[in-house]
Amino acid sequence: MPLYAYRCNDCAHEFETLSRFDETPACPGCGGAHVERQLSLIARPAPGGETAESCGAMSGGTPCASCPALAGQM
Ligand SMILES: [Zn+2]
Structure with missing residues (x-):
């Protein structure tokens, strides 16, 4: 909701x-x-501008620059 x-x-x-x-x-x-x-x-915009839903990495695509998944690996 x-x-x-x-x-x-x-x-x-x-x-x-x-x-x-x-x-x-x-x-x-x-x-x-x-x-x-x-x-x-x-x-309201999410912190960082990108949300997990909009990031390509979450659906098997190209991760965005601020991808939370990427941040954990770098
Ligand atoms: Zn009232």
């Missing part, structure tokens, strides 16, 4: 949670249901 960021309209509490797209979680601060999904915070 994807990680979404939310902001509570009742107490302004901001939090992140794993959630289905069609589910709205309750606010962990006040328990209210008036939370808004923060779309701008979803696509």
Whole structure:
């Protein structure tokens, strides 16, 4: 499940949670249901720019420069 960021309209509490797209979680601060999904915070770049999923070495291809598997061998 994807990680979404939310902001509570009742107490302004901001939090992140794993959630289905069609589910709205309750606010962990006040328990209210008036939370808004923060779309701008979803696509944060992974540290190093490359993720294991995008690296070719993980699928038998050419490793990228920042491949975590390569870093362990050099
Ligand atoms: Zn709240």
